[in-house]
Amino acid sequence: MCLIVFSYKQHPTYDLIFAANRDEEYTRPTRAARFWDEHPxxxxxxxxxAGGTWMGINNKGEFSALTNYRDPTIQKEDPPSRGQLVLNFLKNNQHPAQYLRKIDSKANHFMGFNLLTGSPDHLGYYSNQQNEIQLLDSxxxxxxxxxxxxxxxxxNRAKEGLSDAIKNGEVSEETLFEILADDREAPTNQLPDTGIPIEIEKKISPVFIKSDHYGTRCSTVLLVDKSGNVTFYERRFIPGTQQIQDENRYEFATNDNIY
Structure with missing residues (x-):
């Protein structure tokens, strides 16, 4: 993912409200969200x-998501795939903090990343550019x-949109997709300096990115209510547009007995 906005234990119905855009080269092959044959x-x-994933959830209600950390000065020789960090958490039945401690011991082998790991009762965050494990409050x-x-x-725009939706009692799948569809470029004087050319920085400054070769490939909404009911809704787009190519929606109740 390249943009994630989420609410944790801030809503009367949902413990987790999560909305994210995955930005990637249009040519990189990707399979739509589904339950995996090898990990059902x-x-x-x-x-x-590379065989990994950028976000997912298992039937126990454990979820994980990852963004890359943008810094062109970071160089690694034959680094492992960051997508395995998400997949391995979903497979291994570990407390979020326990898993992040394990990742911390080998984090310098990877290119820059941010990793979220969550369970029904705990939510952890770690970046290998900060090397600090955080358990997040509501x-x-x-x-x-x-x-x-x-x-x-x-x-900031995505957080404001989510905050307003919660405040106004307007949390819905469509409202969250609307937040993710914001394709306004940021003013030049507000752009971050991440070491890439300013014209590229501006092109990738929207919540939803559209360019010739790189942009938002899919948007995903994840809702987990206080009873453990999960809604997972993915929309994939025709490259360079906001025209929906296909949609995948799943609903299920979490179950502790999956391993």
């Missing part, structure tokens, strides 16, 4: 090039290609 309790999309959070809650224009 895991619901996630699949990166067909709140509204935003994450893009820098650290959690970095004040980038796209992060």
């Amino acid at each position: 309790y895991i619901l996630a999309g699949k990166d067909l090039q 709140g509204i959070y935003g994450l893009s290609n820098h650290l959690l809650d970095t004040s980038w224009p796209k992060v």
